Amino acid sequence: MSIDRKALILKAATQSFAQFGYKATTMDLVSKIASVGKGTIYTFFKTKEELFEAILNKAEIELKEALSCGLDRDGSESSFIHSVFSLLDSILEFRSDHELFAKLGQEVRDIGTVQALEGIRRVEQFMLDFLKQKLDAAIQKGEVRECDTTITSYMIFRLYLGLASEWNKSHNEPLTKEQIKENLTMLITQGIMKEVRS
Numbered sequence: 001m002s003i004d005r006k007a008l009i010l011k012a013a014t015q016s017f018a019q020f021g022y023k024a025t026t027m028d029l030v031s032k033i034a035s036v037g038k039g040t041i042y043t044f045f046k047t048k049e050e051l052f053e054a055i056l057n058k059a060e061i062e063l064k065e066a067l068s069c070g071l072d073r074d075g076s077e078s079s080f081i082h083s084v085f086s087l088l089d090s091i092l093e094f095r096s097d098h099e100l101f102a103k104l105g106q107e108v109r110d111i112g113t114v115q116a117l118e119g120i121r122r123v124e125q126f127m128l129d130f131l132k133q134k135l136d137a138a139i140q141k142g143e144v145r146e147c148d149t150t151i152t153s154y155m156i157f158r159l160y161l162g163l164a165s166e167w168n169k170s171h172n173e174p175l176t177k178e179q180i181k182e183n184l185t186m187l188i189t190q191g192i193m194k195e196v197r198s
Contacts (some may be wrong), residue, residue, distance in 0.1 A: 006044045009034050010058065013051050018099040021107040022052065022116045029054060030156065054120045056119055059098065060126050067130050080138040085181055087134065088160045091127050128153050160184060 012034035016025040027048060031038040045051040067090050095101050102124065104116040131153040138144040160180065168174035186192075 002011065005040055007130075009041050009044060009051075012056050014058075015102060017052065018103050021103050021113070022119070023107065023111065023113045027051075052115060052119065055100070056122055058116060059100070059123060063091075063094050063126060064121065064130075067127075073090045080134075080141075080143040081185055083134060084131070084156065084188075085099065085184075087131060088157070089177070091157075094162055128157055130189070131157055133190075156184070156188070159187075175182060 009030065013025070013030045016029050016033055017127050020029065025048065027038050027041055030051070031041055034041070041051070067087055069090065084096065101120060101180045104120050107116040108120060128150075135144060135147075135153055136150040139146060139149070163175055163180045163183070164177075
């Protein structure tokens with residue numbers, strides 16, 4: 001049975017980026033983790049940037065599968081709002097299951113590494129594009145009124161992530177999924193303004 005050295009290198013590099021961040025990861029470190037010579041890495045990847053790119057490509061494939069599974073769990077005929085929450089839950093699970101993105105986020109906050117920031121932006125843009133497609137489809141079906149789906153998907157995505165992962169940093173009690181969904185549903189479906197009487 002032959003060893004898939006490229007897969008071994010990708011796994012080791014992902015581990016290194018997740019543990020040490022982009023900046024501290026070197027080809028030497030990846031070769032030690034993978035237990036292969038540095039020359040073996042260079043037969044597949046010419047630079048650390050190329051290796052990082054391959055990892056991001058693999059993450060996008062995994063994310064697409066996770067988002068598709070999230071939709072499949074609920075069935076294709078579920079309401080738009082239910083589908084959105086299923087997608088958002090899948091995104092949150094993906095982010096928490098992949099230590100790489102937590103480490104890249106920490107690296108961006110601590111030292112502002114450009115490549116780490118670009119990696120996070122790229123994966124988040126993929127998520128936003130997926131959400132935008134669902135909004136566009138809902139508008140075509142008549143479930144959602146006409147809107148700028150680029151802006152709307154960004155607002156929904158950021159608000160959900162903020163409530164799910166940032167809220168507890170400045171409040172004593174983290175919000176439950178039900179609280180997040182209830183408040184987002186109200187905001188999306190009804191808004192917060194009372195009807196103005198003329």
